[in-house]
Amino acid sequence: MNTQVNIKTGRQRFSANVLTLLVGVVAVLVLGNPSVQAQTAGASTVDSSVTIATTGTVTEGTTTVNVNGSVTIKCRRVIDNTSTTLTPLVLLDFDFSQLQGTTGSGKTLVTYVTGDNHATAIRPFQASDTIVVTIPYFDSTKDALSANTFLATAALNFDSSTGKLTSGTLTYGTNVFKSSGVGTFPVN
Amino acid sequence: MSDRNFFLSPKASKARLREAENARKNRWEIISAHSHGQVTRRDLIKMGLFTGAGLMIPISGLSPFARSAFADSNIPTGLPPSPLFGVQAFSTPMPRFDVLPRQPVSVLTPAPTAQANTTQQPVDPALGGGTGPIEGRPPGPIWAHQQFSQLPPVIAIQATMEGAKTNNVYNPTVPSLQNSGINPATPIPYKFHPGLPVQNVLKDWTYNGTIPPKLMLVRYGEPVLFRLRNKLPVNQSQNGGFGIHTISTHEHNGHHGAENDGFTGAFFFPNQFYDYHYPVVLAGRNTINTTATDNRASGPTDAGGLNKIPGDWHETMSTHWFHDHMFSFTAQNVYKGMAGMFNIYSGLDRGAEDIVDGVNLRLPSGRASVSGKSWGNLDYDVNLMLADKAWDVNGQLAMDIFEFDGFLGDQMTVNLIYKPFMEVERRKYRFRILNASVSRFFKIALSDGSPMIQIANDGNLFPHPVTLTQLDEQGIAERYDIVIDFSRYSVGQKIWMVNLAEHQDGKRVDKDLSISEALSGNSPDPCVGKFLEFRIARNPAQPDISQVPSTMIPNPDLSNIPVARERVFEFNRGANQTTNDPVSSFFGPWGIETDNQRGTLAADFGRISAAPRFGTREIWTLKNGGGGWDHPIHIHFEECQTLARDGSAANVPAWERGRKDVWRLRPGGEVKITLQFRDFGGMFMEHCHNTMHEDNAMLLRWEIDDGGAPFLRPLPTPIPKPQGVTFVPPTEILPTAF
Secondary structure, three states: OHHHHHHHHHHHHHHHHHHHHOEOEOOEEEEEOOOEEEEOOOEEEEEEEEEEEEEEEEEEOOEEEEEEEEEEEEEEEEEEOOOOOOOOEEEEEEEOOOOEEEEOOHHHOEEEEOOOOEEEEEEEOOOEEEEEEEEEEEEOOOOHHHOEEEEEEEEEEEOOOOOOEEEEEEEEEEOOHHHHOOEEOOOO | OOOOOOEOOOOOOHHHHHHHHHHHHHHHHHHHHHHOOOOOHHHHHHOOOEOOOOOEOOOOOOOOOOEOOOOOOOOEOOEOOOOOOOOOOOOOEOOOOEEOOOEEHHHOOOOOOOOOOOOEEEOOHHHOOOEEEOEOOOOOOOOOOOOOOOOOOOEEEEEEEEEOOOEOOOOOOOOHHHHOOOOOOOOEOOOOOOOOOOOOOOOOEEEOOOOOOEEEEEEOOOOEEEEEEEOOOOOOOOOOOOOOOOEOEEEEOOOOOHHHOOOOOOOEOOOOEEEEEEOOOOOOOOOOOOOOOOOOOEEEOOOOOEEEOOOOHHHOOOEEEEEEOOOOOHHHHHHOOOEEEEEEEOOOOOOOOOOOOOOOOOOOOOOHHHHOOOOOOOOOEEEEEEEEEOEOOOOOEOOOOOOOOOOOOOEEEEOOEEOOEEEEEOOEEEEEEEEOOOOOOEOEEEOOOOOEEEEEEOOEEEEEEEEEOEOOOEOOOOEEEEEEEHHHOOOOEEEEEEEOEEEOOOOOEEEEOOHHHHHOOOOOOOOOEEEEEEEEEEOOOOOOOOOOOOOOOOOOOOOOOOEEEEEEEEEEEOOEOOOOOOOOEOOOOEEEEEOOEEEEEOOEOOEEEEOOOOOEEEEEEEEEOOOOOOOEEEEOOOOEEEEEEOOEHHHOOHHHOOEEOEEEOOOOOEEEEEEEEOOOOEEEEEEEOOHHHHHOOOEEEEEEOOOOOOOOOOOOEEEOOOOOOEEEOOOEEOOOOO
C-alpha cells in the first residue's frame, strides 16, 4: 500500500533528527468512549474516541519546555456502501486544547498554551497508523502571534473488525521542520 | 504507487502515455460534440458510451479508468500528465489580483434602470436572428432591482466576458515592491507561466479576457452597479471544446436581491449585458439598528471616518468571490477562468491598519498615512486564488467534462500562475485564500509547520482568532482568511505553502498527509506538496503596527428569533428525473432529496424545493447520503450559523463557530445550520460546490416569494432566449416547499 510506503519514507526522513532532538514522551490510554454506529443509505459509520494522558519535554534552543495534559482523539470510520472501489476511511480530530507547557518555577514560571488547537485528518482505514503534526504553543500571557511549535507523533491502533480507535501513543519533540522546511535564496 | 490515480506519472512508460493520450483524444471528440450540442447525453447513453447514471463506461481507448493494455489488469489508463515545457516551480513571481476600476455611475451608457432595459437590438443569426433586449436580465417588476431607489448605485464597475488576450492595463493598486517586483506597465500575456504557451482565445474565458484574476473592492454603505457585457463568440461551437457562451455571475455570497445573485436560470447571451446591483448592506437592515446609530455598523469614508448604516454589525462580511453560475455549465465556465474575488470593507475591517478609532480591528493591510487611502490597502492583504488545472500536449487548458465524480487538474496554480513565488517583508500579512477548483479539496500548512492565525471563514471574521499549524480541509468555494507572521524568519530565508490533501480522483480526499509525507515527493497526486514559495525579501520600511485582536466579530444573537420550521436536504447519487423542461431541467448522476419526500431529484431550476417565509428563521439539516464521498454544500443569500455536526454542537470545530456559507458534509456526515430570510426576496439556490456534482445535477431552487408586491407565490421561472426572456410556471412544487 502506498500509505505504508509514505509513512515509512516520512519517518525515515526525519528519524535521525528526531532521535537527537526528541526528548521524550509518554502516552497512556486512559479511556475509550462508547462508539456510535450509524447507517445511512450511502454509508456506515462508527464513532469512537480515546483520551490519552501525555507528558514529555521539548527543547527549543536553550529552553526546555515540559509538556503535559490529555489529548482526546475522535475517530469516525466510514464505509461507503455505494462503492466497491472506495476504501474505508477514518476521520480523525485531535484535540490539543488541554495541553500545557511550563518552563522555570516560582517567579520564573512560564505557562504555555496551545490556543484551543485542534488538528484534523482523513486517512485510509488500517490496523495501525502514524500521524505527525505540529502543535502551536505560546506564553499564556501573550497572544498567539508569538506561538512556537513542537512536533507530535501519534501512533494509533484500530480494531479492524469494529472500526474503532482502540489505543494510541503520542510522542512530543522538537519541530524538525523548522530547519528542514526552510530554505534560503540570494538577496539582491 | 496507487492503482487508481487520475493522472499518470510523467515517469510512466511511453506506451502507457501514448495510450492515455489517444484515449484523451477519443474522448475529446465526444466532449466537443456534446458541448456543441451535436449529441445529447441521452444519445451517448444510447450509443453505449455512458450508463444511465451518467458514468462513462470503461471502454479501453476512451475512458481513463478502462484497463490499460500496458499494465496489470486492474490498472486504469489514466490521464496523460500536463507537460511543463521545461518550466521549473517557483521561478516566476505571483501577480497580485487585477483591481477593476471604480467609476461614477454616470459613466454607464445606457444608464442603469430598476427594471431590465429591454431596448431592442438585432440578434446575430447564429443566435436565431430577429431582435432582442440589450440587457439579459429577466424583464418586469419581479426581476427589478430591489430597493433601487433607497439604495441607488454610487459606483460603477464594468467588465466584459471574453476570450484570453494580453493584459495592457494591469492595476494591482500596490507598488511593484509589494508585488514581487512585477512592473504593472509590462503587458501580461495569458499564460500560466512565462515559459508556458499563450492560451488560445477560445480556451480561456474570463473577466476582461485577461490575467491576473480580477478583484472588486467595495465598502459598506456604497451601492455598486456591476455591468457585465458578454463578448463571447455567438457561435456555440466556438468554445475551445468546453464551456458555454451563456453566463450568469454569482457574487458569492452577497446579501442582496435574487435578481443580482447570478441565478442559474437567469443567464444571458453574447452581445447582451446584465446589470448586477450590489447594495452592500448589512443583513437585518430593515429590523436592526434601523436608525444607523451604531459605529460598528458602518463603512469607511474617504476621510478616514465612518459612514454609519442600518443593520446588524455582527453580520459584517469581508471576503467574497464572484464566478459564473450557468446552469449545468458552472464547472466548465469557472474552470475556463470565470472567477474573481470581492473584498468588502467596513468600519471594523477597514483595510487601513493605522487608523485607530476604537472600531477598526486594524488587521494587516497597509497604512492610510502612507498610501493616502483610508480603506482598501492591499500591501499586506493578499488575495490567493488556488486552482488545479490541466493542459494538453500543446499547453492549452484541458478539461474532461465527463468526469462526473469530479474533475482534477494535475498542476497547481495560484492566481492562475503555475507554482509562483511571492516576496514578503518580515511582518504580518493577511491572506484571503479561495479554493477556486472544480473538485479538489486543499489542506494547507507551512513547510516548517509554523502557526497560522485563521481569522475568517467564508468571508466572516471569527468571534475569536484560531491558531492552527494546518488548516482544516478547504472545500471548493470556501474562503479561509489567515494571518502569517513572517517576522519569525530572517531576510534571505524562504518557506512554502504546502498542500497536504491527497486525491486519487475527484470523489473526495483520499488521505491527508503529514508535512514530511507531503514533501517527500512520493505522493501519486501531483498537486500535493509545495505550491507557493514565500521569499522573505526585506525588513518592512516601517514597524508593523497591525493587530489580530482577540475578539473580532461575535455571532449574531438568534436566541430571541423563533425557529419557523426545519427542513432536511440529503445529497445523494442516483437521482430521479421528474421533470423534462428542456431549459430548466438537467439529468445527471447526482441529486438532492428534500424532507424525505419524492426521493432524490435531479436539478430543475423550475422546481421549487423550499419557500421559507419572509422575515423568518429556519433550521436546515444537510445530510451526505453519498456514501464515502464529500460534498461542499453552498447556500446562497445570507450567512448561516452552524449548530451541530453529526448531531452534536461539540463536533463543530472552532473555525466553524462563526458564520459560513459552504459546509463540507464530510463522508457519511451531516450538518445542522440556522439561517434567516430577510431584507430581500426572489429565487435562490442551494447546491454542491463540487461543480461537477452541481452541474450533474446536485442543485435546487428555493425562494422567498411572500414579501408582497412585486413578488408572486410561486414565482414564475425565467426562460432566457436571445430574443427575450419568457416566463413559465414552476415545473414542480414539492409538497413541503411552502
